[in-house]
Amino acid sequence: MEATRANDTGQTVGGSLMERSNFASEIPIFEIPGGVHPEEHKTRSNQADIRTLSLPDELIINIKGQAGNRSIPVVEVGDTVLKGQMIAECDGIFSSYQHAPTSGTIVAIEDRTIAHPSGLSDQCIIIQPDGKDKWCQLTPVRDFDQLSREEMLATIFESGIVGLGGASFPAHIKLKRESGIHTLIINAAECEPYITCDDRLLREHSREVLKGAEVISKLYSDIDIVVGIEDNKPSAIDALVSARKELGFSNIKIAVVPTKYPSGGEKQLIQIITGKEVPHGKLPADLGLVMHNVGTCFAIYETFYLGKPLIQRLVTLTGDACKEPGNYWVPFGTPVSHIINQTHAESPKRIIMGGPMMGYELPSTEVGIVKATNCIIMSAEGELGFDNPTLPCIRCGACMDACPASLLPQQLYWHAQADEFDKAEEYDLFDCIECGACAYVCPSHIPLVQYYRYAKSSIKNNRIEKTKAEKARQRHEARQERLERVKREKAERHRKAAEARKKAAQKAGKKDEKKAAVQAALERVKAKKKAQENKDDNKPATGEEK
Amino acid sequence: MSVLSSPFAKKPNTVTQLMLWVVLATLPGVFALVFFFGVGVIVNLFIACSTALITESIILKLRQRPVAPILWDGSAFVTAWLLALALPPLLPWWMTVLGTSFAIVFAKHVYGGLGNNIFNPAMVGYVLLLISFPLEMTTWLPPQELAAHPVGVVETVGIIFSGQGSNTATIDMLKQGVDGYTMATPLDHIKTQLAQGYRLPEAETAPIIKGLSGVGWQWVNLGFLVGGLVLMFKKVIGWQIPIGVLLGMGLISLPLFFANSDEYLFPMFHGFAGATMLGAFFIATDPVTASTTPKGRWIFGLGIGAITVLIRTFGGYPDAIAFAVLLMNMAVPMIDYYTKPRTYGHARNAKESS
Numbered sequence: 001m002e003a004t005r006a007n008d009t010g011q012t013v014g015g016s017l018m019e020r021s022n023f024a025s026e027i028p029i030f031e032i033p034g035g036v037h038p039e040e041h042k043t044r045s046n047q048a049d050i051r052t053l054s055l056p057d058e059l060i061i062n063i064k065g066q067a068g069n070r071s072i073p074v075v076e077v078g079d080t081v082l083k084g085q086m087i088a089e090c091d092g093i094f095s096s097y098q099h100a101p102t103s104g105t106i107v108a109i110e111d112r113t114i115a116h117p118s119g120l121s122d123q124c125i126i127i128q129p130d131g132k133d134k135w136c137q138l139t140p141v142r143d144f145d146q147l148s149r150e151e152m153l154a155t156i157f158e159s160g161i162v163g164l165g166g167a168s169f170p171a172h173i174k175l176k177r178e179s180g181i182h183t184l185i186i187n188a189a190e191c192e193p194y195i196t197c198d199d200r201l202l203r204e205h206s207r208e209v210l211k212g213a214e215v216i217s218k219l220y221s222d223i224d225i226v227v228g229i230e231d232n233k234p235s236a237i238d239a240l241v242s243a244r245k246e247l248g249f250s251n252i253k254i255a256v257v258p259t260k261y262p263s264g265g266e267k268q269l270i271q272i273i274t275g276k277e278v279p280h281g282k283l284p285a286d287l288g289l290v291m292h293n294v295g296t297c298f299a300i301y302e303t304f305y306l307g308k309p310l311i312q313r314l315v316t317l318t319g320d321a322c323k324e325p326g327n328y329w330v331p332f333g334t335p336v337s338h339i340i341n342q343t344h345a346e347s348p349k350r351i352i353m354g355g356p357m358m359g360y361e362l363p364s365t366e367v368g369i370v371k372a373t374n375c376i377i378m379s380a381e382g383e384l385g386f387d388n389p390t391l392p393c394i395r396c397g398a399c400m401d402a403c404p405a406s407l408l409p410q411q412l413y414w415h416a417q418a419d420e421f422d423k424a425e426e427y428d429l430f431d432c433i434e435c436g437a438c439a440y441v442c443p444s445h446i447p448l449v450q451y452y453r454y455a456k457s458s459i460k461n462n463r464i465e466k467t468k469a470e471k472a473r474q475r476h477e478a479r480q481e482r483l484e485r486v487k488r489e490k491a492e493r494h495r496k497a498a499e500a501r502k503k504a505a506q507k508a509g510k511k512d513e514k515k516a517a518v519q520a521a522l523e524r525v526k527a528k529k530k531a532q533e534n535k536d537d538n539k540p541a542t543g544e545e546k
Numbered sequence: 547m548s549v550l551s552s553p554f555a556k557k558p559n560t561v562t563q564l565m566l567w568v569v570l571a572t573l574p575g576v577f578a579l580v581f582f583f584g585v586g587v588i589v590n591l592f593i594a595c596s597t598a599l600i601t602e603s604i605i606l607k608l609r610q611r612p613v614a615p616i617l618w619d620g621s622a623f624v625t626a627w628l629l630a631l632a633l634p635p636l637l638p639w640w641m642t643v644l645g646t647s648f649a650i651v652f653a654k655h656v657y658g659g660l661g662n663n664i665f666n667p668a669m670v671g672y673v674l675l676l677i678s679f680p681l682e683m684t685t686w687l688p689p690q691e692l693a694a695h696p697v698g699v700v701e702t703v704g705i706i707f708s709g710q711g712s713n714t715a716t717i718d719m720l721k722q723g724v725d726g727y728t729m730a731t732p733l734d735h736i737k738t739q740l741a742q743g744y745r746l747p748e749a750e751t752a753p754i755i756k757g758l759s760g761v762g763w764q765w766v767n768l769g770f771l772v773g774g775l776v777l778m779f780k781k782v783i784g785w786q787i788p789i790g791v792l793l794g795m796g797l798i799s800l801p802l803f804f805a806n807s808d809e810y811l812f813p814m815f816h817g818f819a820g821a822t823m824l825g826a827f828f829i830a831t832d833p834v835t836a837s838t839t840p841k842g843r844w845i846f847g848l849g850i851g852a853i854t855v856l857i858r859t860f861g862g863y864p865d866a867i868a869f870a871v872l873l874m875n876m877a878v879p880m881i882d883y884y885t886k887p888r889t890y891g892h893a894r895n896a897k898e899s900s
Contacts, residue, residue: 033890038555117551193555267890280891356554377554384554391561391619392661396833397784400840405890410838411882428889436553443561444661450551 018043018259021234023241025256027226030275032268034404035260036437038193038357040232045318046196048326050204053342059101059127059333060368061087062114066168067372068094073125079106082136084309087125090157096170096371097160101311101331104129115353115370119363127333138307144215149178152219159303160310160371164295165264166354168372171296177285181220185273185291186213188229188236189257189264192355195375197314198294200327202229202236205298206243208305212297214249215304216290225252227294228269232259261357262435266291268404280431295374315339315373320380321348330369337365339376348378356384357436391444399438399448405431409438413448416455421462424455432456565620567782569627572828575769576631582689582762586635586702591627593639593706597646598626605655621660625649628828629668632821632868633675634686636697636705641679645671665875666835669868676868684864686731688754689762732760733820734864736811745808759819767818774827783831786840790847791826792817797848798855816855825850825867835875842878842885849874 018040063071071088081087081100088098108126113119144152157172165187186209190198202209217223229237237256244252257263257272267278270289278284284291292300295313302308311331318325323344330339336351352359353373369376377384399409408427415423432452439448579587602622606613626646633642649671657663676683687697697705730738732755739749749755758764777783795816802810816822821829830836830850837846850870857866888894 036557038553038557271890277891279893280889282891350554352552352554354552356552358552359554360552361554379554386556388556388560389615392659394561394621394661394833395836395838396564397838397843398781400838400887401784406887407889408839408886411886427886428892431889431891440553440555441557441559443559443564445556445560447551449553453551 018232019234020259021231021237021256023231023234023237023254023256026253027255027273029255029257029272032260032263032271032404033406034402034437035262035268036402036440037259038261038440040259041194041318042196042199042232045194045316045325045327046199048324050200050314050327050329052329053334053339055102055129055131055133055331056334056338057128058107058335059104059129059331060112060335060366061098061101061125061127061333062112062368062370063088063098063123063125064114065098065332065368065370065372066096066162066170068092068096068170070123071095071098073109073123075106075109075125077106077109080104080130081106081127082134084138084311085136086158086309087127090170094170094173096162096168097158097309098125098332099160099309099311100127101333102127102129103132103134113364113367115362115367115373117360117363124333124368140307141304144218144304149219152215155303156300158309159299161296161299161303162310162371163293164299164313164371164374165293166358166372166374168370171292171300174285174290174292175216175219177283177290178220180288181223181285181290182288183224183226183274183290184213184217184220185269185289186225186227186294186297187264187266187269187291188227188233188240188294189269190233191230191259191261191264192357192359192375193261194318194377195316195355196318197316197327197374199233199236200316201294201298201314202233203239206236206239207247208301209294209297210240210243210247210249210252211305212299212301213252213292214247215300216292216297217251220290222251225249226255226273227252228255228257228263228273230259230263231256261437262404262433265404265433265435267433310371313369313371313373315369316375317343317378318375319345319348319352319378320383321345321378330373332370333368335365336362336367336369336376339369340365340378343378345378346380349381350377350379350384352377352379352384357440358434361385386445388445390446393444393446396443398441398443402437402441404435404437405433407432409448409452412455413446413451416451419458421455421459424452425459429455429459561619561621564782565624567777567780568624568828569620571773571777571782572627572631572770572824574772575766575824578762578765578769579631579635582765583635583687584697584702585699586637586687586697586706587631589639589703589706590630590633590635590637590642593642594626594630594633594646595623597643598622598650601647601650602655605651609655609659611659616660619660622650622654625654625667625671628824629671631824632668632672632829634683636685636687636702637675637682638709639706641675641682645675648674661834663834664878666829666832666871668832669829669871669875672868673872676863684731684734686734730754731820731864732763732815733858737858737864740809746811747808758817759815763820764818767823770823770827774823777827777831783827783833784840784843786843787831787836787847787850788826790844791830791851791854792822794848794851794853795822795855796851798852799859802855802859810859816858820858820865821867822854825854825871829867830871830874835871835878837878837881837885839882839885840887842881845881845885846874846878849877 069091072091073088075081075087083100083103085100086097087100090097104127107128111121112124114122141155153172153175161171162168163171188198188202213225217225227240240254255273262268263272270284271277276287278287299310312329314327315330316327317339351362353362353376355375393410393413395410403409411427412424412429429452434449436449442448599622602617603613606616629646629649649667653665653667653670654663735752735754736749754760774788778785796813799813799816803812837843853870853873854866857863857869
C-alpha cells in the first residue's frame with residue numbers, strides 16, 4: 001500500500017558513495033511498507049579481507065550463549081580440552097551444544113558478566129588457551145546423501161549450530177518441519193548499518209555458503225533456494241553468481257532487493273521475496289518457507305564437509321574508534337577488551353554489540369563474544385547515540401510511515417507510557433519486531449522501542465504473576481477444601497461417637513430400668529417377707545401352742 | 547528512561563526543524579497577504595508571536611517546567627504565526643493578544659502542553675475572537691489596488707494600536723474602496739449579496755471578485771498552496787489531509803454548483819477563497835490535533851472540506867475553516883479508533899470488534 005519512500009540518505013555513506021549492484025533480480029520482488037534509509041557506514045569495514053585475531057589470555061564462554069535454554073557444562077575445572085571438543089551439552093531441544101573454541105585448560109566455571117544490556121552475570125566456562133590450537137578428532141560426513149534426515153539434523157544439532165543472523169535461534173528447530181516446505185530463503189540482506197560480515201563472507205566464501213545451503217535443501221529433498229541480498233553488495237552478488245555457475249547449482253535464484261532497513265528481518269524479507277505475509281501467530285514454515293542466514297549456511301558447510309562444530313564466527317569490528325575495521329574470525333568467548341586491543345581502538349565512547357538499529361550497548365568490555373554477536377561497534381564521541389532531549393510526541397506519524405509492520409507506533413507509545421497495556425495489546429504490540437525504524441525517524445527523539453520492550457515485558461510479567469496468583473489461589477482453595485474436609489470428617493466422627501455414646505447411654509439406661517425393676521421386685525419381696533415376720537412376732541404362740 | 551537504547555542511529559530531524567519548515571513555507575502566502583492587504587499582517591505576526599512566547603514562558607514557569615528547551619520547540623511560535631495569518635490586518639492589538647494568549651493558555655497548556663491538546667490552538671484563539679468580536683474579525687480592508695485610500699505603515703500601526711491613523715484616518719475611512727465599496731472579503735460579499743436576494747452572477751460582478759476567487763485572495767491562496775506543496779514534498783506534513791480537505795470541498799460544492807449555478811459557487815472559487823489553502827495545508831495538518839492514521843487522515847481532511855463548504859453555503863459565517871477544523875478535532879479519537887491499519891500478518895478484513 002505504501003509507495004517507496006525517497007531514498008534520501010541511502011546513496012551517501014560516511015562521505016563516500018556506496019556502489020549499487022546493476023545485477024537484475026532473478027525473481028520479481030515486492031514492496032514492504034515503511035522502512036528507513038539510515039547512513040550505511042559499510043565501506044569502512046567491507047574493504048579488507050577477512051582476518052583473524054590472536055588468541056586472548058582467556059575465553060569466557062557463556063552457557064547462555066544462544067536463544068533458548070542454558071547449556072550444561074560437561075567439563076570440570078582443571079580439565080584440558082581440545083579445539084572442537086564439546087564442553088557444554090544442551091538442556092532440552094531448545095538449546096545448543098557448545099564446543100571449545102581452542103585447545104587449553106578449563107580454569108574456572110563461574111559467574112561472569114555476560115553479553116546482555118542489563119550487565120547481568122551468568123555462568124561461564126573459562127578456558128585458558130594453551131596456544132597450540134590443537135583440534136580434536138574431526139569426522140566430516142561429506143556423503144550426507146547416505147544419511148537419513150534425522151541423522152543430518154542430529155549432525156547440525158550436535159555441532160551447536162544456531163542462526164548466525166543475530167538472533168541465534170537453534171538451527172535444528174527451524175529445520176524440523178519437513179512436510180510442505182518448498183523454498184529455502186538464504187538471508188543475505190544484511191540491512192543493518194555498519195555490519196558487513198555476511199557481505200564479506202559471500203565475497204570470499206560464496207561456494208562454501210552455497211554448498212551449505214545445498215545441504216539444507218537436501219534435508220527437504222532438493223527444494224528451491226532463493227538468496228535475498230540487498231543491492232548495496234555488488235561484489236557479493238557477483239561472487240554468488242560465479243560460485244553458482246562453478247558449482248552447477250541450478251536450483252538457486254538470486255533476489256536482489258533494494259537497500260532499505262529492515263529488509264533483512266525474516267518476515268520482511270519473506271514479504272519482499274514472495275509478496276506474502278507470515279500470518280499472525282504462524283511460522284514461515286506454514287507458508288512452505290524456511291529461512292537461514294548465510295553465516296548459518298557456512299557453519300553447516302563446515303560441519304558436513306570438514307566436521308567442524310561451531311566454535312567461531314565472522315564478526316564485523318568497526319566504528320570510528322576502531323583503527324583496523326574489518327571482518328574477523330572471532331572464537332566464541334573472546335573478550336571484547338581483547339578485540340579492542342587487537343584492533344587498536346582508541347578509548348571508544350560506546351561499545352555496541354550488534355548493529356546501531358537493534359544492537360545494545362555493552363555494560364563492560366570483559367564480556368565474551370557469543371554466537372549471536374555479528375558486530376562490535378567501537379564508537380567515537382558523537383558517533384552514535386545522540387543526547388537530544390526527548391520532546392513530547394506530536395503525533396506527526398513519521399513513526400507510522402516508517403513501521404514495516406504497519407503498526408501505529410504513536411498509539412503504542414501513548415498506551416505504553418500510560419501503562420495501559422491492554423490497549424497496547426489491542427494495537428498489536430506483540431507484532432512489533434523492535435527494528436527501531438520508528439525511533440530512528442522520531443523528531444521528538446522518543447526512545448520508542450524501549451517503551452515497547454517495557455510494555456512487552458510488563459505484560460509478560462503480569463501474565464506470569466497472574467498464573468502464579470492463579471496457582472496460589474488454587475492451592476489456597478485446595479487447602480481450604482482439605483481443611484474443610486478434615487473438619488467435616490472430624491465433626492462426623494464426633495457426631496458418630498456422640499451417637500454411639502448416646503446409644504450406649506440409652507442402652508445403659510434400659511439396663512438400669514430392668515435392674516431397678518428387679519431391685520424393686522426384690523425390695524417388694526423383702527418387704528413382704530419382713531412384714532410377714534413382723535406379723536408372726538405380734539401374735540405370740542398362737543399356732544404352735546395348738 | 548535511559549537513552550542508551552537502540553536504535554543508536556537517528557535521523558537528524560527535530561520538532562524544531564519541522565516547525566521552522568512550517569513557518570518558512572507560509573512565506574509566499576505572507577508576501578501575498580502583505581502585498582494586497584498591507585503591513586498590518588506583519589504587525590499582527592509580531593504582536594501574536596511575542597504574545598505567544600511571553601505567555602508560554604509564564605505558563606511554563608507556573609507549571610515549573612524548563613522554559614528554554616520547550617520554548618525552543620517552536621510550537622507556540624507556530625501557533626501564533628498561523629493565528630496571525632488568519633486575522634484581519636487592522637485588528638486592534640489587544641484582540642490579537644487576547645486571542646493568542648487564550649490559544650496558548652486554554653487550548654494548549656490546560657490540556658498539558660504540546661502533544662496533549664485535542665483542539666487546534668490557533669483555531670481556538672481564532673474562534674474565540676470571531677464569536678466575541680464578529681465585526682472586527684470580519685473587517686478586512688479592500689485589496690490595496692482597489693483601495694481609495696492606500697494605507698501606509700504609520701497609519702496601520704496607529705490604527706492597530708490606537709484605533710486611529712496618523713492622518714486621523716479612521717478604520718471606517720480606510721475601509722472605503724472603489725465605489726465607496728466595503729470591507730468585505732469575496733466570500734463575505736457573496737454571502738451578503740445572496741442573502742439580499744441577488745443571484746450569484748450578479749454578486750460576482752463586484753470589483754473585488756476577479757480571477758479564481760477575488761482580487762488578492764487568489765494570490766494569497768496560491769501562495770499558501772505553493773508553500774503547502776513544499777511541505778508535502780519535504781514530508782513535513784502528510785499528503786492525505788490537505789488533499790482530503792480540497793477533495794471534500796469539491797465533493798460538496800461540485801454537485802451543488804451543477805444543481806444550481808445561480809446560487810452555489812464554483813468549486814474552484816471555494817478552493818482559492820478565504821482561508822482555504824492556509825487551512826488545508828497549514829491548519830488542518832497540525833499533527834497533534836489531526837487524525838494520526840493513514841485512513842483517518844483522509845476522513846479528517848474530507849470532513850473539514852465538506853463542513854467548510856456546508857457552513858459557507860448554508861451557515862451564518864462567510865468562512866468556516868476554523869469551525870470545520872475544531873469540529874473534526876472532536877471526532878479524531880473516534881476516527882483513530884476505527885481506522886487502525888491492518889498489521890503485518892493479520893487478516894485482511896478482520897475488523898477489531900473489541
